[in-house]
Amino acid sequence: MSKNPFGNMASLMKQAQAMQEQMTKIQEEAASKQVTGTAGGGIVTVTVTGGMQVVSVKIDPEVVKSGDVEMLQDLTVAATNEALRNAREMMANELKSLTGGLNIPGLL
Template sequence: MSKNPFGNMGNLMKQAQEMQERLGKIQEEAEHKTVEASAGGGMVTVTANGGMKITKIAIDPEVLKSEDPDMLQDLLVAATNEALRKAKELMAEEVKGLTGGMGIPGMF
């Protein structure tokens, strides 16, 4: 009687499917968690969620009075990039528990 070389394949496929389902749940939950980043000493604040979506932008009215659109654009870009970096970091931490701390390339 020979052993089936694919005997564990069914178990591996089941584990992969379970991991994918858990990852989906983590992603859903992360969309309800937010991070915040600001630029210019709080003149612009951007909020993002774990789903990598910008949910809010707050601009200090004093910035609008300055009539310097280049500065405002720079502040928006800086705060947005930082908020998205923090959101990515949040997701990486959430997924870390799923992968047992292994850094899986392309995951987050």
């Protein structure tokens, strides 16, 4: 009696579908979490979601008074980049449970 060569394929497809569903759930949960990035010793703080959406920018009023717009712009960019980097890192950590720690290119 020979085995059905497609039996293993069906099992693999079910596993892939279950993994996709888990990944979608993890991504949805992470999208609701928030992380921050700061620059200038806390002069600028940017908060983003795991879905890479900026939800707030806080700027120390004293830096606004100084009138140094270029510095404020640079600090805002730096804080935003740090927040986004933190969000990607959070997402990668969330997905580690699904991938067993494997770094799968293109997953993030």
